[in-house]
Amino acid sequence: MDSEIIIELINVEKSFGSQKVLDRVNLQVRRGTTLVIVGASGQGKSVILKHMLGLVRPDAGQVKVFGKDIANCSKSELKEVRKSFGVLFQNVALFDSMTVYDNIALPLRERTHLSEAEIRANVEEKLAMMDLDKAGNKFPAQISGGMQKRVGLARALVLDPSIVFFDEPTTGLDVNKSNEIYRLFYKTQAQLGYTAVIVSHDVPKIFKLSDHVALLANKQIQGCLTPEEFQLSDNPHIRSFVETTMGPIYSSEREESSFYEKI
Numbered sequence: 001m002d003s004e005i006i007i008e009l010i011n012v013e014k015s016f017g018s019q020k021v022l023d024r025v026n027l028q029v030r031r032g033t034t035l036v037i038v039g040a041s042g043q044g045k046s047v048i049l050k051h052m053l054g055l056v057r058p059d060a061g062q063v064k065v066f067g068k069d070i071a072n073c074s075k076s077e078l079k080e081v082r083k084s085f086g087v088l089f090q091n092v093a094l095f096d097s098m099t100v101y102d103n104i105a106l107p108l109r110e111r112t113h114l115s116e117a118e119i120r121a122n123v124e125e126k127l128a129m130m131d132l133d134k135a136g137n138k139f140p141a142q143i144s145g146g147m148q149k150r151v152g153l154a155r156a157l158v159l160d161p162s163i164v165f166f167d168e169p170t171t172g173l174d175v176n177k178s179n180e181i182y183r184l185f186y187k188t189q190a191q192l193g194y195t196a197v198i199v200s201h202d203v204p205k206i207f208k209l210s211d212h213v214a215l216l217a218n219k220q221i222q223g224c225l226t227p228e229e230f231q232l233s234d235n236p237h238i239r240s241f242v243e244t245t246m247g248p249i250y251s252s253e254r255e256e257s258s259f260y261e262k263i
């Protein structure tokens with residue numbers, strides 16, 4: 001049975017000046033699942049994420065998180081909803097003057113009343129999850145870009161969020177380091193059970209981690225489908241995206257599967 005819908009965009013419209021970016025965008029995210037939003041550069045994927053985070057308000061339509069319309073609620077209600085969010089953006093934005101440990105502890109110190117002993121237990125658990133046990137006393141400048149992303153992931157997870165938003169989480173990393181981030185994402189999601197919304201260009205790799213893939217093209221969501229359905233879709237925008245980003249191998253898989261359907 002499908003889990004409950006916890007994020008819902010209903011006919012969302014957004015323009016910046018005379019540039020319309022989103023036109024009646026509809027999208028749903030179910031609890032415990034991973035949604036990946038794909039699309040060409042500049043289509044508005046990050047703008048969709050910012051609507052979900054309550055950082056941008058739609059010109060029209062609704063953005064519901066846990067059933068609450070966050071575009072039309074009070075600041076304190078929005079703050080309450082955001083307590084259940086974790087965020088990992090392209091620029092991890094660690095504080096250079098703080099150690100790795102203090103960077104991860106920061107949300108706990110700012111937003112909870114936990115004792116230092118409780119904070120230590122939580123941060124050490126996250127450091128271990130990210131294979132960063134020995135890096136707690138280092139400063140961001142002393143660790144690699146891949147490690148910095150892992151610190152960012154640890155910090156995003158430290159408040160045990162129910163929804164984690166990732167905007168191009170592997171930007172700037174080589175293949176091995178980006179695989180490592182995805183491995184840790186997969187592991188921590190299995191352990192912590194959070195819902196994930198990911199904007200990524202890592203196609204087709206990212207499909208292996210997703211329950212649903214949504215293509216944003218021509219200002220609209222062209223389909224929110226399982227990775228398998230997505231690769232076989234007849235929607236012309238999706239077809240064109242699959243062919244240009246995934247190459248002929250997927251066309252032949254498509255032909256192969258329709259061949260099996262016939263026999």
Ligand SMILES: Nc1ncnc2c1ncn2[C@@H]1O[C@H](COP(=O)(O)OP(=O)(O)OP(=O)(O)O)[C@@H](O)[C@H]1O
Pocket residue numbers: 016021039040041042043044045046047048
């Ligand atoms: N605050 C803003 N003010 C003006 N224009 C904006 C603002 N935010 C986004 N835009 C415009 O909206 C469009 C979509 O931007 P967005 O960053 O969401 O695209 P994207 O699909 O995430 O692209 P990429 O894959 O390159 O990151 C762009 O033309 C961008 O310049």
